[in-house]
Each structure stands twice: as C-alpha cells, then as structure tokens.
Amino acid sequence: MVVKKKISWRSLVASCLGDPDIIMAPPQKPKRKDDVIKKQSSFQRLSVLDLSNPSSNTLSEDLSISLAGSDLHKFTLGELKIITQCFSSTNFLGEGGFGPVHKGFVDDKLRPGLKAQPVAVKLLDLEGLQGHREWLTEVMFLGQLKHKNLVKLIGYCCEEEHRTLVYEFMPRGSLENQLFRRYSASLPWSTRMKIAHGAATGLQFLHEAENPVIYRDFKASNILLDSDYTAKLSDFGLAKDGPEGDDTHVSTRVMGTQGYAAPEYIMTGHLTARSDVYSFGVVLLELLTGRRSVDKKRSSREQNLVDWARPMLKDARKLDRIMDPRLEGQYSETGAKKAAALAYLCLSHRPKNRPCMSTVVSILDDLKDYNDIPMGTFTYTVPNTPEKSVSDNREDEGRVRESNKARKSHHHRSSPTANSPRTKSPTAKSPGGGNHRTTLRNGLNSPMRNEAGGERY
Numbered sequence: 487m488v489v490k491k492k493i494s495w496r497s498l499v500a501s502c503l504g505d506p507d508i509i510m511a512p513p514q515k516p517k518r519k520d521d522v523i524k525k526q527s528s529f530q531r532l533s534v535l536d537l538s539n540p541s542s543n544t545l546s547e548d549l550s551i552s553l554a555g556s557d558l559h560k561f562t563l564g565e566l567k568i569i570t571q572c573f574s575s576t577n578f579l580g581e582g583g584f585g586p587v588h589k590g591f592v593d594d595k596l597r598p599g600l601k602a603q604p605v606a607v608k609l610l611d612l613e614g615l616q617g618h619r620e621w622l623t624e625v626m627f628l629g630q631l632k633h634k635n636l637v638k639l640i641g642y643c644c645e646e647e648h649r650t651l652v653y654e655f656m657p658r659g660s661l662e663n664q665l666f667r668r669y670s671a672s673l674p675w676s677t678r679m680k681i682a683h684g685a686a687t688g689l690q691f692l693h694e695a696e697n698p699v700i701y702r703d704f705k706a707s708n709i710l711l712d713s714d715y716t717a718k719l720s721d722f723g724l725a726k727d728g729p730e731g732d733d734t735h736v737s738t739r740v741m742g743t744q745g746y747a748a749p750e751y752i753m754t755g756h757l758t759a760r761s762d763v764y765s766f767g768v769v770l771l772e773l774l775t776g777r778r779s780v781d782k783k784r785s786s787r788e789q790n791l792v793d794w795a796r797p798m799l800k801d802a803r804k805l806d807r808i809m810d811p812r813l814e815g816q817y818s819e820t821g822a823k824k825a826a827a828l829a830y831l832c833l834s835h836r837p838k839n840r841p842c843m844s845t846v847v848s849i850l851d852d853l854k855d856y857n858d859i860p861m862g863t864f865t866y867t868v869p870n871t872p873e874k875s876v877s878d879n880r881e882d883e884g885r886v887r888e889s890n891k892a893r894k895s896h897h898h899r900s901s902p903t904a905n906s907p908r909t910k911s912p913t914a915k916s917p918g919g920g921n922h923r924t925t926l927r928n929g930l931n932s933p934m935r936n937e938a939g940g941e942r943y
C-alpha cells in the first residue's frame with residue numbers, strides 16, 4: 487500500500503469537527519451498485535492470501551469482488567462521520583490495540599435495505615500497534631463466517647490509508663468489563679456459565695468449520711456480550727487458517743496475549759486448535775475465580791492465575807478457596823466442580839490431553855441442569871482498596887505482534903462517559919441499554935515476556 491500522507495484518527499476527528507457540513511449533511515443514498523457487495527458464487531472460504539496483492543492500491547476493489555456474497559457494506563469515510571456523529575467523544579466506547587471504538591447508528595437512509603441498528607465503529611489508529619494486515623484478516627474472516635456466537639461485521643471502510651470496521655453494537659460490552667469492573671454487581675453464576683457456553687460454541691464453530699480456523703486471541707476482552715448475555719467472539723485480526731492435509735500445526739510467529747496463550751505455542755510457535763482450548767481454560771478460570779489471568783497487584787505466588795489456581799481445581803475441598811468471593815457462595819457446587827475439572831483439562835500442559843471444543847460445549851451444556859444454587863440475598867461488597875479501572879490491571883498483559891511497531895508502548899482509553907461508580911442490581915440495565923465503561927487503559931500491548939520476566943520478542 488502506498489501511504490500518501492499519514493493522518494491519525496485524531497486529526498480525522500479534528501477535520502470532521504472543522505467541517506460542519508459533514509455533520510449537517512443528510513445521509514447519502516449509494517451512488518454505485520457495488521457499494522453493497524453481491525453474492526459470492528462459491529462456498530469456499532477465501533483467505534488473505536487469495537487477494538492478488540493484499541496491500542495494493544486496488545485492494546478496495548479486490549475486496550469487493552472477493553467478498554461478494556458476504557453482504558458486507560463498504561462505507562465511505564464521510565458516511566462513517568455521519569454514523570458516529572463525527573466520531574464524537576460522547577459516542578466513544580473505548581480503545582484497544584487497533585484504535586478507538588465509537589458507537590453509531592445506521593439505517594436504510596444510508597443504504598437501502600440496511601437494518602436500522604446501533605453499531606460499533608472501530609477505526610485503525612495509524613500511529614498504533616496493529617495495522618492493515620490485521621484489519622484485512624478481520625474483514626476476510628468475519629466477512630465470511632456467520633454464527634450467533636461471533637460478532638457480526640456489518641461493513642468496513644478502506645479509503646486511502648484509513649481502515650475501519652463496523653460491527654453490530656453489543657450493549658453489555660466485553661466480558662472483561664462485566665467481570666472485573668469494580669463497582670458493578672457481580673455476574674451471577676448462571677450468567678457466567680451461559681457466557682462460557684456461548685463463547686465455547688463460537689470457538690467450536692471456528693474449529694469445526696469446513697476450513698477450520700484457529701482464533702488465537704481468546705480472552706475476556708474479546709468476548710462481547712449481547713443484552714441477554716449471549717457471548718460473541720470479536721477481534722479476528724490474529725485468526726489463522728488451521729493446518730491443512732497431514733500437517734498437525736501451523737507455524738507462526740508467537741502472537742497473542744500473555745496469560746492466555748498456551749505454553750507450547752509460546753515455546754515453539756506451533757499453533758493448533760488446542761492452543762485456543764488452553765485460552766478457553768484461562769477464561770473459564772477467570773469466570774470461576776473473578777481474577778484476571780495476570781494480575782501484578784497480587785502477591786508473586788498469585789500473579790499468574792493458572793499457576794496459582796490450577797493445582798486446586800481438582801480438589802473439591804480446595805475449590806472453595808479459589809471461587810470468586812463476589813459470588814458469595816451462590817453457585818451450584820456440582821456445577822462448580824464440573825467446571826473446575828473442565829478448566830483443569832483445558833489447561834493441561836500436554837495439548838493432546840485438552841478436550842476438543844465440542845466436548846467442552848457438551849460438558850457446559852450439562853451444567854445448565856444443576857440447580858443446587860443456595861438461595862441468598864444479594865449484598866454489595868464495597869472494595870477496600872482504591873478504585874482501579876477495568877483496564878488499569880491490564881498494564882502487565884503483553885501482546886506480541888509481527889510488526890516491529892508492536893514494541894511501542896500503547897495506551898488504552900475508555901469512554902469519558904464511562905460508568906459512574908454506583909452499585910446496580912444484577913439485572914439492572916444501564917441507561918439507553920448501553921454498557922458504560924470506566925477508566926484508563928494502558929500497556930496492553932507491551933511485548934510478551936517469558937517466564938523469567940525477560941522480553942521474548
């Protein structure tokens with residue numbers, strides 16, 4: 487790709503603010519037929535490699551042709567400004583390694599046939615850590631894979647150097663926000679198991695697709711939640727096609743998030759579907775314990791969740807010690823034992839001992855039937871340490887990217903309209919049905935470190 491000039495998303499917003507016509511302009515009807523991509527005749531899923539030159543100037547056209555049939559909408563930058571009210575700060579949802587995410591709204595005034603709905607618009611930060619390739623990978627995978635447990639990609643924008651993704655809006659934000667936000671009510675046990683089941687079903691779908699996909703970035707922040715807590719996987723920038731033919735694994739540079747990536751993958755770069763199963767085990771452990779996979783605020787023995795908790799998962803008497811105190815004992819004992827045993831297996835050091843995702847899903851299916859949950863009143867526990875945001879504790883998570891840019895430090899930010907620190911009932915909906923986010927994020931994408939604490943890449 488020839489980059490003519492480097493414009494950051496901030497300057498884009500600034501230019502937008504300086505151009506009131508854009509805000510005032512009525513939504514434009516599409517001028518060209520190919521704005522809505524037409525049906526793809528073949529069922530064979532295409533990969534980034536199928537594009538003749540994934541970084542060429544003709545990419546936008548190539549993509550339209552390759553993804554015909556995906557019903558993806560190709561938006562212009564001008565349209566995105568209309569959708570997000572010029573990326574206004576009141577619509578700001580948060581920011582990860584890719585760039586800022588804004589809430590917006592689309593309807594058929596923008597495109598005939600486009601369902602009126604809220605959307606999340608993710609804009610590639612051109613000075614950030616992730617880049618064109620991850621954007622393209624995401625468009626290629628999510629443009630072609632459809633499932634109730636994968637977030638729906640509605641469209642994208644590829645204009646000059648700008649790269650944007652437009653998703654369905656997920657009212658309850660990420661599992662990370664829901665599980666670790668300090669001043670929200672604790673997620674009830676049954677909701678946690680529903681989320682685990684939904685996310686596992688999403689992974690199962692990927693692993694069992696005609697051309698299997700390894701997701702590679704399974705973690706709490708990439709599991710988004712619908713209003714009824716249906717879990718949907720998002721962020722396919724690191725996804726990979728699974729091994730072909732007799733190959734047992736795919737060889738890659740090690741990328742992923744510290745605390746979630748499987749040990750053998752970190753050691754060898756050999757990626758298999760069982761690496762995703764390990765990451766699933768980590769998230770299941772987070773759901774059981776209410777603790778982050780890596781938490782440098784804890785004593786050294788407890789900083790790495792898997793190291794600390796795994797030995798206790800098989801011992802029913804010790805299980806009590808690791809269960810999330812915010813559950814206040816209100817969980818099915820039988821269910822917790824089964825879930826703990828499942829997490830233990832998923833976290834096996836030997837990938838072959840880990841179950842496949844269909845087994846995981848069927849075990850989680852059974853958990854729904856255990857209703858030995860003690861009845862009790864909901865009590866809110868006031869934290870006795872100063873408030874920390876959801877993402878403050880992410881400062882020690884590491885993420886490794888192929889690009890050298892990944893070595894730069896990065897700051898995650900969240901909405902200035904974030905949640906007020908107030909208790910809510912477990913069923914309370916946030917105003918407007920939206921999930922509010924608090925906090926400053928930082929350092930998520932610092933390079934992955936090895937066990938000795940040294941930088942691996």
Ligand SMILES: Nc1ncnc2c1ncn2[C@@H]1O[C@H](COP(=O)(O)OP(=O)(O)OP(=O)(O)O)[C@@H](O)[C@H]1O
Nearest residue numbers: 580581582583584587606653654655656659660707
């Ligand atoms: N479809 C969506 N609906 C609602 N909120 C979303 C959606 N997609 C992303 N968000 C929110 O936007 C924020 C940034 O998300 P993003 O995926 O870019 O970063 P992240 O997952 O926090 O970090 P990472 O870069 O590791 O993926 C998060 O708070 C996330 O919950």
Ligand SMILES: [Mg+2]
Nearest residue numbers: 582707708721
């Ligand atoms: Mg994410």
